[in-house]
Amino acid sequence: MRKLFLFFAMMTVLFGLSMPVYADDAAPAAAVTAAAEPAAPAAAPAPVPNKGDTAWMLVATLLVIMMSIPGLALFYGGLVRSKNMLSVLMQVFTIFALITVLWVIYGYSLAFTQGNAFIGGFDRLFLNGIFDPATGSVANAATFSKGVYIPEFVFVAFQATFAAITVALIVGAFAERMKFSAVLLFAALWFTFAYLPMAHMVWFWPGPDAFTDADAGAAAVAASGWLFQKGALDFAGGTVVHINAGVAGLVGAYLIGKRIGYGKEPMTPHSLTMTMIGASLLWVGWFGFNAGSALEAGGTAALAFMNTLSATAAAVLTWTLAEWVLKGKPSMLGAASGAVAGLVAITPACGWVGVGGGLVIGGLAGVVCFWGVTGLKKLLGVDDALDVFGIHAIGGILGALLTGVFNTWSMGGTGIIDYVNNTIVDTTISSQLWIQTQAVLTAVIWSGVVAFICYKVIDLTIGLRVPEEAEREGLDTTTHGERAYSM
């Protein structure tokens, strides 16, 4: 009976949200670049996206899918006890599917169409208006260069993978004890009320073509997301993805409580081989995540690519060294964790800082996140099972702040683009660092508050945690009715 209720509850969530779609279908379709269109000559033919850019972005999208499944799933899966292996794989797998569907239904529209400074509108519900069956054409999405576009479907798919992996990241914090139904419900709620607003605040803008002169530029900025207006730099998702997910994880681990036997029974990773494979897939996939965030195949993508390679390598070395010196032995888990920490920290910075700055960011991330999962973790006293906060939130905060330090020319950074005058201008460390700090605080508070409410609502309705017996036996057999390994 309870299961039936749950089914109806989920269906109501899905369809309840999609109902207004039919009413809105008639609304005029506005592309992401809509704000630019009135200024453009009406008779000009639609620009054709460059095939190289399109091909690269399709590949980048696939790489990010590979990061989630199987990359993240295996990275996390190897870290839990064998009795919970499938539950982690299953949670990551189904969250990926759930968020992708929600993204198509309303997520993309609320994140990447014009609304207010905090959330987008409903113009693209069900991806309405992107494909025109009459002409067989696909709308264009803006990139970061004037007159350069990619097919909007590619942008939708690329961003879908970001949303999906962000929600999947949270799973690590409450692994081995949360109810599967609660996981799915939380994923849908948090995605809607935390991920979509953050993505809109940081990343939505009308596109470079809108910046035709000073007045048009000012209007375009005013139409952008709240943190975009402030000038926050987040190339590939330090705030939107990592701080966002890390804080939600910490709140979840705190509210759900510690695993039974935490600190008394051994909770050793059941397969660090899987974890190493997962971390490696994450590293490779992250090139799509970071270099793909340039939205074009060009110099900026190459810079992001290079930073993703070298900063991560630096983090592997510093984490390993720190562990070796302070704990006595250099571990494989340490090296893999260092890689993920470096990848997280370079994410907001990769297209905005030089290679030297990237090496410093990566190197610091290895040490700071090592502290995040050891010293800070003890201080917090929360059973964040797979260290989502210690690595993703801490690494994300470090990367977001240091982006403000290393973006300036004197530190080897790129500066930022002045789209009105079509030049590159410098940033100053003090003011950019303050802007970055505001972005970090916004992400921490927004995600924290939303996550808290979501967990509480679930706790009071269907409950967050599996029964004690099920937790002891393992979620694989009790929740999913199967075992990862039959021996």
Added chain:
Amino acid sequence: MKMVVAIIKPFKLDEVREALSTIGVQGITVTEVKGFGRQKGHTELYRGAEYVVDFLPKVKLEAAVKSDMLDQVLEAIVKAANTGKIGDGKIFVSDLEQVIRIRTGESGADAL
């Protein structure tokens, strides 16, 4: 007939098997086991969380042998499995009442 049960270090298994084959032992049974003796356990560290591992992996081998071979067998195992370090293992010997080869129904020393 005697039942010889030896607990040895896993990496010594091949040497012990060879030594037993050389002196004419026809078959042994091997199991991966865990246990502790004077060697005690060790500590493992995962992202700063320290776990004391009490039980160490060992190999248990069982061999049923004729009584007159016993001394030779014990000597072979001791010689092959010895590293001189703590944790080399132990050998347990007991009397064996009956052995039956399932295929033919032979019993006693003929079945060894």
